[in-house]
Amino acid sequence: MIYNPQHRNKDRAARVSMALLRLAQAIKTINQEESAEFELSPVQIQALLFVQHTREDMATVGNFTKMIGSSHVTAVKVLNGLASKGLIRKIPNPADRRVTRLTLTNNGELAASKLDQWGNTLGQIVETLEEAQLEQLETGLGAIISSLNRQGRLVVAEPCLGCVHFRPHAAEGPSPHFCRLIQKYLTHEASLQECPEHTEAL
Ligand code: SF4
CATH class of the missing domain: 1.10.10.10 (Winged helix-like DNA-binding domain superfamily/Winged helix DNA-binding domain)
Structure with missing residues (x-):
């Protein structure tokens, strides 16, 4: 065989x-x-x-x-x-x-x-x-x-790091990180919380 x-x-x-x-x-x-x-x-x-x-x-x-x-x-x-x-x-x-x-x-x-x-x-x-x-x-x-x-069969909520939309340290001040998806600056603490829109950067 x-x-x-x-x-x-x-x-x-x-x-x-x-x-x-x-x-x-x-x-x-x-x-x-x-x-x-x-x-x-x-x-x-x-x-x-x-x-x-x-x-x-x-x-x-x-x-x-x-x-x-x-x-x-x-x-x-x-x-x-x-x-x-x-x-x-x-x-x-x-x-x-x-x-x-x-x-x-x-x-x-x-x-x-x-x-x-x-x-x-x-x-x-x-x-x-x-x-x-x-x-x-x-x-x-x-x-x-x-x-x-x-x-699209499973939503994995993750912090911002590693997300394709995440632009870390994009600005000075208390909200230095930027999310391109929601077009919003985020504090460091906010970027550490889970987000269901997290899209893994390949
Ligand atoms: S989509 Fe969510 S996880 Fe990704 S950068 Fe924006 S806020 Fe962070």
């Missing part, structure tokens, strides 16, 4: 895809168990973390919708649930009715500050891997995430 490396690669890719599907199912179950401890659903926790870590002007209903990859209606339902629990505030933009910003209330900040432990179960499992295994996993998963990101 003639050895064909392409077939071998295809077989391995099929096995890895199956492993990723199983992992996704297991992670979903773990997330549900952990979220129940906070009396929130996994997607409500994602929303709180999104508002907590995303730069103020980018923490919008639209960007949250993109991040969870759902319909606008589903995202609004999730956010309305958090608003009725008094954890987030929805702030319409009078200059653009399509944009609604999100902020945490005091109770929301308190709830978000307790979420450090969320995701710990998975972290503890990953920690048991050998360093070399972890390194390979990090590289492989990073490549899959980048590919999904490029295809």
Whole structure:
């Protein structure tokens, strides 16, 4: 029989895809168990973390919708649930009715500050891997995430560094960095916060 490396690669890719599907199912179950401890659903926790870590002007209903990859209606339902629990505030933009910003209330900040432990179960499992295994996993998963990101199937919120739109130290003064996408100067602190529009420079 003639050895064909392409077939071998295809077989391995099929096995890895199956492993990723199983992992996704297991992670979903773990997330549900952990979220129940906070009396929130996994997607409500994602929303709180999104508002907590995303730069103020980018923490919008639209960007949250993109991040969870759902319909606008589903995202609004999730956010309305958090608003009725008094954890987030929805702030319409009078200059653009399509944009609604999100902020945490005091109770929301308190709830978000307790979420450090969320995701710990998975972290503890990953920690048991050998360093070399972890390194390979990090590289492989990073490549899959980048590919999904490029295809528009996954939003990865990141700080400005490494973004194609970022022009660091473009000016003097308290807001030295410039974003070509939103045409705005940013403080150094703002550039360190997560932005869902981050587009990796190739
Ligand atoms: S430079 Fe990139 S990451 Fe920073 S605000 Fe602009 S789009 Fe977002």
